[in-house]
Amino acid sequence: MDNTKIDKINEAITNYFSKNKETDWIPVKELMVDLIEAGVFIKDTKKGLPLRKVLRDLDKKEQLDLIPQLHAERKDESIYWYFVQKGKIFTPKDTTYRVAAEPKFVKEEGDEYYLVGLCNEFLEQKASHQHVFDNLLGDLHKNGKTRTPLPIDAYYESLKLAIEFSEKNYVENDIFDKPDKKTISGGNRSAQRARYTKIKKSFLVKEEIKLIEIDYKKFNLDSRLRLVRNLEKDTAIIKKALKGAF
Numbered sequence: 159m160d161n162t163k164i165d166k167i168n169e170a171i172t173n174y175f176s177k178n179k180e181t182d183w184i185p186v187k188e189l190m191v192d193l194i195e196a197g198v199f200i201k202d203t204k205k206g207l208p209l210r211k212v213l214r215d216l217d218k219k220e221q222l223d224l225i226p227q228l229h230a231e232r233k234d235e236s237i238y239w240y241f242v243q244k245g246k247i248f249t250p251k252d253t254t255y256r257v258a259a260e261p262k263f264v265k266e267e268g269d270e271y272y273l274v275g276l277c278n279e280f281l282e283q284k285a286s287h288q289h290v291f292d293n294l295l296g297d298l299h300k301n302g303k304t305r306t307p308l309p310i311d312a313y314y315e316s317l318k319l320a321i322e323f324s325e326k327n328y329v330e331n332d333i334f335d336k337p338d339k340k341t342i343s344g345g346n347r348s349a350q351r352a353r354y355t356k357i358k359k360s361f362l363v364k365e366e367i368k369l370i371e372i373d374y375k376k377f378n379l380d381s382r383l384r385l386v387r388n389l390e391k392d393t394a395i396i397k398k399a400l401k402g403a404f
Contacts (some may be wrong), residue, residue, distance in 0.1 A: 186239040289313035
């Protein structure tokens, strides 16, 4: 690693916080303009990717201590990078609300698990199944303190790729959707699901994560809306859907 580059990064961090003394911490991407002006990088891509590559390299070499004000927030297989003001402690934003317990994972024998497995084989990657992001949350619960994460059916962190399977066709019914009962956001469950879908799409666009949606209608379903599994045909459908992943 070029020591001159590291020195310039540390200098830029010091200069930033000396001008922003009320700021406790920032995502590393917010320093990219300063680093480009300092000649550390030529241009920015994907909101701080050049800097993240440097940090990942340091992490592999166990040299993160070369940037003393760097904080690595590790979540499963992902790392979120922040620069922290000297004397301050990194604390996530929105600490007023706590994330509720993570949603239950789909049983391994379920249709979704089967289809994600086919995606894994085609992409030669293992997805984070029912992946949750810290800042992708549903409505505030009645207790006014917790929110439930909105899971992504399959997320490939190294590919910046998300896969969502459409809701299976079903007839809305009073037991499941409770049309007369309002959620905390004001609509019934059906309206809430539609709104959550829009929230997830907006989040993925903002994070520059490619989304591929796969409709269950493309597969053969029985009268109970379960997959009639045909490995050859199902694999062909998955391959066709994922052709645009790269």
